[in-house]
Amino acid sequence: MKIFVVGCGTMGSGIVQCFAQSGFSVTMYDIKEEYVERGYGLINKSLSKLVEKGKMDEEKKNNILNNITKSVNIEDAKDADVVVEAVFENMDVKKDIFSKLDAICKEDTVLATNTSSLSITEIAAATKRPDKVIGMHFFNPAPVMKLIEIIRGIATSDETFEKIKDLSIKIGKDPVEVKESAGFVVNRLLIPMINEAVALLAEGVATAEDIDKAMKLGANHPMGPLELADFIGNDVNLAIMETLYNETGDPKYRPHPLLRKMVRAGYLGRKTGRGFYNYK
């Protein structure tokens, strides 16, 4: 089975690694060569760590890397059996890509999106194959996190659902089925918590370090909410809060103005070297 991943950022590169590690032939595509190389570099680094830890030998690492093909040409999706899209959390960008993929891909190719919160039904409506469009939501870091949320759009067929469920299990994940709803399950719970941590920080209730320490020691979370916000990316956090707010109209989902300000300043977190913490 041939896999094509669109977007080689935080998630795209991790998703490529998941497939390549499970023996699938996978093409990683982005709009610029430097973005593809950056994503490939992340995979290389991640596998090297596993070699250093003695969890994998050099030969295995090279075999995994040999499963990966790099591309800056979306037409290379023509042979793919499954496409997983992981570009910016923006409906217009995703619709544009899905309509292009629909024209390029084989008739029976499944088009999956890794969206964090957007409507699968709306993305599917940009294609002539809404029955073969589905949400396949990985979690960050994709090679480590076991969960995949599988989300059906209104027209997604049972066959498409079973294909993606089977594929998720084949790459060692443990999927859950989720009905289409803004933020699905995990992000509807997790991102409002992050938004509330931003409010605590803005109100001066505690320092960022102490908010994080409190949740790590008091709730046994592996990362504090602000550390996690930087890890996910504040642009992604804001986009998810906006979807929750716009879809429901419920003021409890209002993105905190400090979160918005952070994104406007380019303080997106680890990926830009600055967020609630400094990474330079």
Ligand SMILES: CC(=O)CC(=O)SCCNC(=O)CCNC(=O)[C@H](O)C(C)(C)COP(=O)(O)OP(=O)(O)OC[C@H]1O[C@@H](n2cnc3c(N)ncnc32)[C@H](O)[C@@H]1OP(=O)(O)O
């Ligand atoms: C926004 C959305 O739409 C959805 C989301 O993703 S929300 C975000 C969800 N993610 C989270 O909540 C992550 C919370 N954080 C964590 O779980 C942990 O801090 C973490 C897994 C990220 C790091 O854990 P850690 O113990 O500090 O680091 P580390 O020891 O380096 O890694 C833990 C394990 O993962 C493995 N690992 C880490 N990165 C890896 C990678 N890229 N590839 C393969 N394995 C990796 C390590 O080898 C290690 O394995 P062992 O325990 O067997 O040695």
Ligand SMILES: NC(=O)C1=CN([C@@H]2O[C@H](COP(=O)(O)OP(=O)(O)OC[C@H]3O[C@@H](n4cnc5c(N)ncnc54)[C@H](O)[C@@H]3O)[C@@H](O)[C@H]2O)C=CC1
């Ligand atoms: N960051 C996270 O923790 C998680 C994010 N997601 C979702 O995954 C998707 C990607 O998020 P990240 O990887 O964090 O973003 P990112 O900003 O790290 O990477 C996005 C990538 O998409 C590429 N891209 C943009 N437009 C493109 C186009 N037209 N064609 C091809 N590539 C294009 C960019 O060049 C970039 O490399 C989003 O929908 C996000 O909501 C899902 C789970 C977790």
